Amino acid sequence: MARSGISTRERIISAANALFYNDGIRGVSVDAVAEKAGVTKRTLYYHFRSKDDLVAAYLTGRDQPNLALFRQWFTKAEGGLPAKVEAIFRNLARSARHPKWKGCGFLRTSAELANMPGHPAIRIGAAHKKKFEEWLRATFEAEGIAEPLRLARQILLLLDGSFAVVLLHRDSSYMETAGEAAHALIEAALPAGKKRRGW
Incomplete structure (x- = not known):
């Protein structure tokens, strides 16, 4: 049973x-x-119990698979830290070219429920974005970057901003451009010794 x-x-x-x-x-x-x-x-x-519970379950089901996919793209990418983070954007750009692509499910749901800040789906979406931010922060900290949280938030803003703009224009090159900006930010933040080694 x-x-x-x-x-x-x-x-x-x-x-x-x-x-x-x-x-x-x-x-x-x-x-x-x-x-x-x-x-x-x-x-x-x-x-x-309700449609709200179903919406929460829908987003919960997307949480770990999405984060795992980002980590997979990061790990498999060649090059140093800037290139690996840029690879996340490049892979998302490729996904965005699919006709069934509708952007980030977490962001779209939060937009629909913007007048309901206490909705469980809003909390789940916020937690998902925080997990991605925290993963980036820990990764940057391990590489000796001076302000890892600040940089993680900058990358998150580039990512979510590109989700919104690509959805508006249906042009995935905006996501690739955001990836180039992420690469430049990370490259500038790396300790000098790691830059010399081509990281």
């Missing part, structure tokens, strides 16, 4: 993920999610 319950819950979250990301939170009804998941509305409400 428990296994069936877990499977049903995951199916509902998967359906919500596809619909919410594509059509937005307000544009998708609970009925539409239930239909896509192949369950009754009653079954959906057995697993989720």
Whole structure:
């Protein structure tokens, strides 16, 4: 019975993920999610007390996979720290060229729920961005950068700003330009010894 319950819950979250990301939170009804998941509305409400809970589960499900993907792009990239961070932007630019790309699910959800600051989805989105910021901060600190938090926030602003502008213009080159700016900021912040070694 428990296994069936877990499977049903995951199916509902998967359906919500596809619909919410594509059509937005307000544009998708609970009925539409239930239909896509192949369950009754009653079954959906057995697993989720409200649409708000479902929205929170949708974003929670995106949290770790997104962060893991950023780290993977960073780790696999050749070159030093500036090039590795720039690779995150380059890979996002490539993703943005896909016709189904709709930007950052966390930012889009927060925009839809801007008049509800206490909404659980807003807290989850804020926590997600803080995790990315903290990962960058720790990475920069390990490289001996003097103000790692300040630099991490600058990179986060470049990233989220590029999400917004690319979504407006449908031109992924803005994200590549943001990556070049991130590269320059990190290069300038590196200790002199690491610059000499081509880091």
